[in-house]
Amino acid sequence: MVLEVWRKIKKKEIAPIYLLYGTEAFLINETKQLLLDHILEEEEKDFNFSAYDLEETSVDLALEDAETFPFLGEKKVVFLHNPVFLTAEKSKEKVEHNLAKLEAYLKEPAPYTVMVISAPYEKLDERKKITKELKRNAELVEAKKLGEHDLKNWVKERAKNNGLEFDADAIEQLLALSGTNMFMLASEVDKLSLYAAQQKRIDSSLVEKLVARTLEQNIFTLIERVVQRRLDEALRIYYDLLKQNEEPIKILALLSGQFRLIYQVKELSRRGYGQQQIAGYLRIHPFRVKLALGQAGSFTDEELAHLMGLLAEADYQMKTGGMNKSLLIEMLLFRLKR
Template sequence: MVLDVWKKIKKKQFTPMYVLYGTEDFLINETKQLLINYALSEEEIEFNLSSYDLEETPIEVAIEDAETFPFVGERRLIFLNNPTFLTGEKSKSKIEHNLNKLEAYLKEPAPYSIIVFSGAYEKLDERKKLTKELKRQGTVVEAKKLNEQELILWVKERVAINGVEIDDEAVHQLLTLSGTNLLMLTTEVDKLALYANGGKKIDVNMVEKLVSRSLEQNIFSLVDKIVQRKIEDAFRIYYDLLKRNEEPLKILAILAGQFRLIYQVKELARKGYGQQQIAGFVKVHPFRVKLAAGQARLFKDEELARIMNMLADADYLAKTGGMNKEMILEMFLFRLQGEN
């Protein structure tokens, strides 16, 4: 798990090679930054940090750099980006790499250099000799979406870095309000930690007070009010979104998407699918599936079917221009109110 790798880096327990791959760019960039912070001092960065794009530079040039003794300090840090030869993908680059040179280096890596291969690839080609050797010699980090428990650990780790603590209820509310985007979460965690600086513990009240809501999270709250049959509160959230100049059609699209997710989660759960399986099937984060599952339990099948039909009617009106766009959603909420 990426958090375990981060802990070792912070303890300066480095390996000669790292392979960072996956679709979660934030985790790749965060790992790179940690390596820079802990492997090199500020004075060493200018002399001992190198970065190569392997779609533009032959591997042998980077290997020569790794074999060059550091001019200042005790180690070199070398980033090798886009190592397509570690995957099953075909490179669009015309650069030819002397992979024999890399294989020879892997057998006897320079003790004063850390090489980091990095690419936004979904998977590596495990059949390749180079991939197998890198896994044996170094550390492989798959930067994938964190599951709920990993997200909770990540938030607590991030808070601890800032020298404060956060309770479990506050973590859950933070994820509910901010979503699972790590870049957005980082901004919110750092803001909370700054506010709590001086011995305070981050609690749920602090999260409610300080955390910014994205459009998606505001619409999640709107859906939640509908679930609780608090239609007047739903109206209040909708009007607040309009005051912020949010586009009514965009609100409608996200609202429909949330109810579609609730419907899908309810159906798949009925068929015996687990949270992780459902997340993979509908291609959303497992934490969103968990929240949708909680909402789904409060709807009967026929209620959900009616709401889906009402949203389809609203979408038709919006696309045919039959009514003022702001009124389309108002009519949807009025119809809901009439059914409660």
């Protein structure tokens, strides 16, 4: 569990070898930065930190570096990026890797070196001996998208590291407004922490006041206002998006996508799928499923089918240039209101 590994690193419980694997770039970057900051002093980084791209450089060179004593200080850190030999993919580069030497190192790592192998791949080839040896000997950090519970814990912990408490409903509000992109969430949490430095607490009203809304969230809110028959507010959101130079065709695409998602989660839920199962089936974050399920209860199947038809008709008219694009969506919003 990545959050557990982070806690160990902060306590200076450092393993000799780390394997970071998965496609959530934020978790990989954050883990690497934590390791650097908790192993080396700032003045040591120029001498005792090195990185190798294994698509361009043989692992032999990285191993020689790892086995060389630190120039200054007691520890050195060696990053190995893009170990394509851990996957079923064929390397584009003709680089020879002495994997037997790497296997031997994994069994007896240099006591003064922390080796960090960063594999930004969705899957590793579990059939390969080197993969098995790594998983047996390294501290594992699976960089996959965090579920809702872990994401909320991460937000709470990041705020705590900044010396603040984050109200539970404020975290829910933050995820609803910013989505689940961890780079964006980190930026928003840090911004909120700076603003709330005096009161040491972040509540939902502060989140509402300061957090930037993604285009997707504005579309979600727009649909909410239509569902609630608050057409004036829905139109105000739409006009604000136009002022921000958002293209009508993009707004229409996102409207269509959200209604398609509502239809899909409603159907899958009826078939007995749970929130996590739906997220896996649709390959989206579970929090998006949760929000869509909340909206799905406001529509019957017939209403959704009718709305999808209206959206398809608007898309056709927009692409054939039969009407002013901005006016087309404005008229669509009037027709969406039930």
